Amino acid sequence: xxxxxxxxxxxxxxxxxxxxxxxxxxxxxxxxxxxxxxxxxxxxxxxxxxxxxxxxxxxxxxxxxxxxxxxxxxxxxxxxxxxxxxxxxxxxxxxxxxxxxxxxxxxxxxxxxxxxxxxxxxxxxxxxxxxxxxxxxxxxxxxxxxxxxxxxxxxxxxxxxxxxxxxxxxxxxxxxxxxxxxxxxxxxxxxxxxxxxxxxxxxxxxxxxxxxxxxxxxxxxxxxxxxxxxxxxxxxxxxxxxxxxxxxxxxxxxxxxxxxxxxxxxxxxxxxxxxxxxxxxxxxxxxxxxxxxxxxxxxxxxxxxxxxxxxxxxxxxxxxxxxxxxxxxxxxxxxxxxxxxxxxxxxxxxxxxxxxxxxxxxxxxxx
Ligand SMILES: Cc1ncc(COP(=O)(O)O)c(C=O)c1O
Numbered sequence: 001x002x003x004x005x006x007x008x009x010x011x012x013x014x015x016x017x018x019x020x021x022x023x024x025x026x027x028x029x030x031x032x033x034x035x036x037x038x039x040x041x042x043x044x045x046x047x048x049x050x051x052x053x054x055x056x057x058x059x060x061x062x063x064x065x066x067x068x069x070x071x072x073x074x075x076x077x078x079x080x081x082x083x084x085x086x087x088x089x090x091x092x093x094x095x096x097x098x099x100x101x102x103x104x105x106x107x108x109x110x111x112x113x114x115x116x117x118x119x120x121x122x123x124x125x126x127x128x129x130x131x132x133x134x135x136x137x138x139x140x141x142x143x144x145x146x147x148x149x150x151x152x153x154x155x156x157x158x159x160x161x162x163x164x165x166x167x168x169x170x171x172x173x174x175x176x177x178x179x180x181x182x183x184x185x186x187x188x189x190x191x192x193x194x195x196x197x198x199x200x201x202x203x204x205x206x207x208x209x210x211x212x213x214x215x216x217x218x219x220x221x222x223x224x225x226x227x228x229x230x231x232x233x234x235x236x237x238x239x240x241x242x243x244x245x246x247x248x249x250x251x252x253x254x255x256x257x258x259x260x261x262x263x264x265x266x267x268x269x270x271x272x273x274x275x276x277x278x279x280x281x282x283x284x285x286x287x288x289x290x291x292x293x294x295x296x297x298x299x300x301x302x303x304x305x306x307x308x309x310x311x312x313x314x315x316x317x318x319x320x321x322x323x324x325x326x327x328x329x330x331x332x333x334x335x336x337x338x339x340x341x342x343x344x345x346x347x348x349x350x351x352x353x354x355x356x357x358x359x360x361x362x363x364x365x366x367x
Pocket of ligand 1: 073074149180206
C-alpha cells in the first residue's frame, strides 16, 4: 500500500501517533460540553459570567490588569498593533521577517490599518539585542514571538529579553508579546507566565496550540488598552453573539494541560535526540527549548514521503503528519509534542526509530 496514500492519511491510521494531543475532530468539543450543565448561560456579545470569568482568570495568570477573548490571534494582534500605533502616532511596528503578521496574514496590517513593518534580523535567526539596539527607533511597537516558530521554535535567553525590554522602556517603544505558545516556553525559562509577561506591555496567547482547544486567543494588558481592543473587536466583527464553544474549550484544556508543559518539553528533547541519531536527519534547535522543533532531512519530500509511509505501516508508529519541500535535496517538518508522546511504550518508539534509521540509510544510499 506504501506510496498510494498521503502521509497525513498514513499517520492517521497508525496505532501510535507521536505528535500532538490527538485528532482534531468534533469529539474535542463533545468532551468539553459533556461535563457541563446545559442550563449554563451563554455569553452575549462579549458579556456574561462565562466569558468574563475566563478573561479575568487569564489576565491574572498573565499578571495583566485585563484581558479580552478573541476568535483569533490574527485579529487580536493586528488590533494591538493598531492601538499602539495610534497611541504613539507612528504607523510602523518592528518584528521578525517570519512573524505571523508578515507571512500568514495577507498583509492585513498594511491593508486594514495602514501600518508598515520594519523587519529585524533575517529569516535564518532570532532577533538579538544588538538588532534592537541598532534599529531605527521611529516605531510605535516591537513585537517579539516566543518561541520563534518558523525557525524551529528558538528562544533568546531571559537576560536578553530583559535587556530588550529595558531598552524599549527607555526609548518609549511598546513591547508586545506574540505568546501564541507562551506556556510552551515556561519550562525552559523556569519562569512563570507573569514573570515573562511583566517584560511586555501587551500579550497575546493562543488556546488551540499546545493547550489544544478549538480556536481562540486572549489579548491582555492595561485596562485602557483592553477597553480599546474591545471596541476594535466589534469593528472587526469579532464580537460574535456567542463565543462559548471556543471559550469553554479554551478554559477546559487550559485547566487540563497547563501543568503538563514540562512533560511536553522533556518529550521534545527526548524525541529530538532520537531523530538526531538517525542518518541524514537533524533537528532545529538540536536540543529543543519548548515542546516544538523542526526536523531537517537530507532527502527531498517526494523521496522521503513514501519511505515514511512504509515505516508507519511496518511499525504502527506515526512520526509526522506533513513534510515541507525545501529543494531537490532536502525537506523539513515541524513537530509539536502533546499528550500522545508519553502514552506510547518506549520500546515501541525505539524499535520504530530503528526501522526509520534503516530505511533512511537505504534511501540515502540510493540518492
Ligand atoms: C506565532 C503565531 N502567532 C499568531 C498566530 C495566529 O493565530 P490564529 O490562528 O488564532 O489567528 C499563529 C497561528 O498559527 C502563530 O503561530
